[in-house]
Amino acid sequence: MNETIQTILTRRSVRDYQPRQIDDKDMQEILHAGHYAPSAMGQQPWHFTIVQNPDLLENLQTLCKISFQHSDNAALREMVSSEDFNVFYHAPTLVIVSGDSKAIAPLWDSVLAMGNMLLAAQSLGVASCWQHAPITIYGSPNGSASLSSIGLDFPKGFVPYAAAVFGYGVLPLPEAAPRKPDTETFLK
Numbered sequence: 559m560n561e562t563i564q565t566i567l568t569r570r571s572v573r574d575y576q577p578r579q580i581d582d583k584d585m586q587e588i589l590h591a592g593h594y595a596p597s598a599m600g601q602q603p604w605h606f607t608i609v610q611n612p613d614l615l616e617n618l619q620t621l622c623k624i625s626f627q628h629s630d631n632a633a634l635r636e637m638v639s640s641e642d643f644n645v646f647y648h649a650p651t652l653v654i655v656s657g658d659s660k661a662i663a664p665l666w667d668s669v670l671a672m673g674n675m676l677l678a679a680q681s682l683g684v685a686s687c688w689q690h691a692p693i694t695i696y697g698s699p700n701g702s703a704s705l706s707s708i709g710l711d712f713p714k715g716f717v718p719y720a721a722a723v724f725g726y727g728v729l730p731l732p733e734a735a736p737r738k739p740d741t742e743t744f745l746k
């Protein structure tokens with residue numbers, strides 16, 4: 559198995575992080591990999607917001623918790639009722655990819671950029687986990703204004719489509735969840 563496939567197969571969503579911040583050099587490499595994702599007609603209609611300010615992360619976490627408390631999803635309400643629940647699993651970095659809503663396919667472009675970053679992180683020994691709450695909040699009534707009220711703004715005309723936390727995971731890292739069988743159709 560080559561190193562690329564090995565990286566893909568060993569990436570896991572990690573939900574427990576050390577407080578240590580990611581080395582700047584590693585962060586830059588991860589972002590660089592994001593910029594090299596494919597995009598519709600090569601538009602690269604993305605913007606990466608890297609949140610490393612602990613106060614901002616804490617304020618965003620508070621907004622996420624409020625949103626979970628009011629969710630229709632019982633599992634989310636249950637999760638947030640636990641006092642030590644941390645929406646970002648104590649990860650020191652959150653990356654949000656926003657896309658120019660006037661581009662051809664900004665959602666797909668942004669998600670591919672995030673996919674590249676999750677894999678690049680894995681190759682560098684940096685753990686990650688997609689965290690959808692900021693995206694859900696943005697899409698809720700007054701969501702964009704709430705995010706703006708804590709200092710989280712996106713470029714004009716850009717919509718956040720993908721968010722994930724990054725950091726050094728607490729060992730041992732989780733095992734892969736079993737993958738669904740019978741999900742391929744070859745038409746040769």
Ligand SMILES: Cc1cc2nc3c(=O)[nH]c(=O)nc-3n(C[C@H](O)[C@H](O)[C@H](O)COP(=O)(O)O)c2cc1C
Nearest residue numbers: 569570571572573687688689690691732733734735
């Ligand atoms: C669109 C999307 C949304 C997700 N949202 C969350 C989330 O809000 N919180 C979380 O802990 N994991 C989230 N995940 C991670 C998935 O739960 C995880 O990828 C899945 O359980 C498979 O595990 P693996 O990533 O370790 O292979 C999300 C993944 C995707 C693709």
